[in-house]
Amino acid sequence: MINVTKTFLPPSEEYNEYLKKIWETHWVTNQGQLCEKLENDLKEFLGVKNLLLVSNGTIALQLAIKALDLKGEIITTPYSYAATVNSIIWENCRPVFCDIEDKTFCINPEKIEELITEKTSAILPTHVYGFPCDTDRIKKTADKNGLKVIYDGAHAFGVKLNDSSVFNHGDISTISFHATKLFHTIEGGAVITEDDKLAEKLFLYRAFGHLDDDYYSIGINARTSEFNAAMGLCNLPRVPGFISERKKINILYKNFLKDLPLVFPVIPDDIFYNYSYFPVFFRSEKEMISVKEILFENGINARRYFYPSLNRLPFINGPECPASEKSASCVLCLPVFNGMDEKIIETVSEIISRTIKS
Ligand SMILES: Cc1ncc(COP(=O)(O)O)c(C=O)c1O
The missing domain is CATH 3.40.640.10 (Type I PLP-dependent aspartate aminotransferase-like (Major domain))
Structure with a gap:
């Protein structure tokens, strides 16, 4: 996996x-x-x-x-x-x-x-x-x-x-x-x-x-x-090397996924970023779940970071937070780690593409 x-x-x-x-x-x-x-x-x-x-x-x-x-x-x-x-x-x-x-x-x-x-x-x-x-x-x-x-x-x-x-x-x-x-x-x-x-x-x-x-x-x-x-x-x-490697992974994912109806966070110009995660926001929770399931069937465990919106935790009776709830419902973090084979990025992207076009 x-x-x-x-x-x-x-x-x-x-x-x-x-x-x-x-x-x-x-x-x-x-x-x-x-x-x-x-x-x-x-x-x-x-x-x-x-x-x-x-x-x-x-x-x-x-x-x-x-x-x-x-x-x-x-x-x-x-x-x-x-x-x-x-x-x-x-x-x-x-x-x-x-x-x-x-x-x-x-x-x-x-x-x-x-x-x-x-x-x-x-x-x-x-x-x-x-x-x-x-x-x-x-x-x-x-x-x-x-x-x-x-x-x-x-x-x-x-x-x-x-x-x-x-x-x-x-x-x-x-x-x-x-x-x-x-x-x-x-x-x-x-x-x-x-x-x-x-x-x-x-x-x-x-x-x-x-x-x-x-x-x-x-x-x-x-x-x-x-x-x-x-x-x-x-x-x-090794941290500077880790960050450059993750930056490359980020760019590759974005290139593969650029024509799909997905939302990626915009990295602000005025920061030095660490590329620690690669979150992708789908059009709906249903679409995200079907992608997650098909990735899993193919041996890839993408995660719902961050879900649920914390105001919805069972022990919290929080008020509505529409922006957070919307993001939490349709986000998936794709695999990012050091030493990751570029083929994984390609496979993950192909599965996403295939699933949301079908
Ligand atoms: C936003 C945030 N805060 C706190 C923590 C807790 O860190 P730890 O697992 O080291 O206790 C995590 C862990 O992933 C986290 O994502």
Whole structure:
């Protein structure tokens, strides 16, 4: 089966070099030298001030909500993965959905203000598929209303706005380094902030709130291990190559599919994009489902990212979000991964073409 993504694994000898270091020191977790190195390398690569590795992208969101002491209502996007809204609810806040805009599929900045109440404490949008939210307008709305901003940047590794990391926006940005992501540490994630005091707080929250025998605050276990960091150290130097390769895949798909009645997100001119996903929007849910089924019969597992629109999750009684619901009903993400054979792109495109013309 060809899946929507395939985890990149570096040559085993390269990973083994790091394993040797772990075996020499017997230091397997608790912020060892490999975690330290990866944190420093990531800060340099991304051009961000404070970055803390954590065990996954969901706990990164939870730590961010906790560190900003958010209460009450958080305005968020319905078009994202369930982790975005789950972390809000898990931290005892109430998600308030703001519909998305058509072009980027990110939260519609024009609709945020009307949702603000005296209970609102923050805005938590997602840079979905790695497309940056309208960070300027969101900042203006947040500043005017005294709100915090957390960006869920799970898909946005390496994305730049005006030559600077997209993670340099908001009070805190979070990332996922899950094995399905462009850059991965098997499981993992990070929290990023420009605010040194907030970084200190996150540092304590990540590991039980204490340093040796001195206890400062509440905390949880959100640490990552040396084994995960080793995978990250192998993968990080390859990221520029990963992005160029994915860009080629994106161009090839668009060429093959250009004459079909499909919608592709428009990549804004003023960003450096990471080509992490290849979402395609069909004319209807029915058409999308028939394509998905025929792809599956041919050994190709395209995925409904992102479905359902989060306001429609069974445990959420959300208001209607027509733009998000429409997108979620007819989207399919086609396979994109490093080392992908061009023939897969051709086969997938042929099946789509055949199915929607029939
Ligand atoms: C938008 C978004 N946020 C958060 C997460 C959670 O990340 P993790 O799986 O590392 O917990 C994901 C995972 O895919 C995601 O897509």
